[in-house]
Amino acid sequence: MLINRHDPVMTVAVATVGNTLGALTTWAIGIAGGSFLIRRVLRIGKTAEESALRFYRRFGVWSLLFSWLPVVGDPLCLAGGILRVRFGRFSLFVFAGKLARYVVVAWLTLGGIRIFAN
Secondary structure, three states: OOOOOOOHHHHHHHHHHHHHHHHHHHHHHHHHHHHHHHHHOOOOOHHHHHHHHHHHHHHHHHHHHHOOOOOOHHHHHHHHHHOOOOHHHHHHHHHHHHHHHHHHHHHHHHHHHHHHHO
């Protein structure tokens, strides 16, 4: 969208909200499903789950700022659900992390467009 000259603020907003809604879905699965859904539906292995839980227990709710990372992001959101992190707290931290990610991606993309367009 940025390459096609769409509004950067709206692009970042839509990406952030959409990605946050996906994380909230994973959080809800963690709350409702426990280990059955983790193994059968999401197919998250025991190692990835344990890694996310260790990381979460060590860094607490602050670890949710890293929910945008590949591989560990979804297990962190799932751990937040399993550990029953309150909706407001979970949403705030996940939204902040994903917003930061998309702001950086937009900034880099727009900078790249300026460099290569000349």
